[in-house]
Amino acid sequence: MLINVLQDATDRLEKNKTSQERVRDLAQFESNIKKILDIANKMDSILEVAIEAKRQIQMPIVLELTLRNDLISTMRSVLEQAQDGFLDNEVVRNLSRNADDLRGYFNSSWTQTVSEEAKQVATSLDTFGRFMSNPDEASQIKLAISSRIQALPSQKNDVSLFASNLKKGREMADQAGDDPEIKMFIKKVLDKQASLADITPNVQEWIRKHKLEQRTKISFA
Numbered sequence: 001m002l003i004n005v006l007q008d009a010t011d012r013l014e015k016n017k018t019s020q021e022r023v024r025d026l027a028q029f030e031s032n033i034k035k036i037l038d039i040a041n042k043m044d045s046i047l048e049v050a051i052e053a054k055r056q057i058q059m060p061i062v063l064e065l066t067l068r069n070d071l072i073s074t075m076r077s078v079l080e081q082a083q084d085g086f087l088d089n090e091v092v093r094n095l096s097r098n099a100d101d102l103r104g105y106f107n108s109s110w111t112q113t114v115s116e117e118a119k120q121v122a123t124s125l126d127t128f129g130r131f132m133s134n135p136d137e138a139s140q141i142k143l144a145i146s147s148r149i150q151a152l153p154s155q156k157n158d159v160s161l162f163a164s165n166l167k168k169g170r171e172m173a174d175q176a177g178d179d180p181e182i183k184m185f186i187k188k189v190l191d192k193q194a195s196l197a198d199i200t201p202n203v204q205e206w207i208r209k210h211k212l213e214q215r216t217k218i219s220f221a
Contacts, residue, residue, distance in 0.1 A: 032087035036078060039095045043102055045154075050106045052156040056163040059106075059113040067105055071098045103152070110152040114166070121166060122146045124173035127186055131210050132176050141169045177206045 053059040063071075074094045081087050122142045129138035144165045153159050185203045188194035196218070199207075207216055 028089075029086055032089065032092050033082075035092050036087065036095060039092075039099050043099050046099070046102055046106060046152070049152060049154065049156055049159060050109075052159045053106075053110060053113075053152065056159050057113055057166075059109055061106070061109070063102075064105065067098075067101055071102070074098050107151045111150055114162070115149055117170075118145050118149050118166060121169040121173060124176075124183075125169050127183055128173060128176035131212065132172060134172075138169075138172055141165050141172070145169055177209065179206070182206050 047061075050059065050061045054061050074091065077091050078087065078095065081091060122145050125138045125142040125145075129135045129142070132138050145162070148158070148162045153162060179202070181200065181202050185194060185198050185200075185206075188198055207213060
């Protein structure tokens with residue numbers, strides 16, 4: 001029993017000694033504290049944007065188990081070391097890697113959520129933009145949507161702006177007659193492959209609706 005008590009006391013003293021030695025490097029402790037706070041704020045911002053993306057476009061934000069456990073493990077190490085008055089460089093590197101992994105995970109989740117619809121809307125705006133009353137606005141919205149597909153925005157306001165542009169672009173495409181048959185007709189016209197057989201009643205109605213009668217020419221091949 002006495003041996004155990006002595007051993008426990010020795011272990012505690014050794015731990016205290018090690019902690020005191022580490023505490024003496026105050027400059028490193030202060031530097032790493034600042035780095036960790038910066039990384040924590042970065043992750044907090046990422047999570048806030050992700051939550052806004054869930055609200056605006058139903059992006060899933062449930063973390064993968066491995067990523068979640070790794071982050072929890074690093075944070076425990078941070079807290080344990082901080083309580084002993086030191087923070088080594090390795091724990092800072094680990095937390096920085098966790099932040100990068102978090103950003104990468106949500107970038108992927110964002111792209112998977114918005115990619116298909118955003119590309120469809122951008123393609124429709126590109127196809128029908130020249131037939132709209134506001135082609136410049138259609139072009140701007142198409143560019144704004146296309147440029148945001150690959151990564152989660154860095155600001156909450158950017159998520160709201162993307163969602164607004166996507167909705168506006170969808171509405172503009174629908175008003176312009178976003179229809180597979182019309183798209184095929186326009187593609188053939190642009191490729192100089194359209195014929196009278198392609199001018200179906202649906203296409204005729206679309207031409208009349210957008211007052212394109214005078215812009216529709218017929219020629220013989």
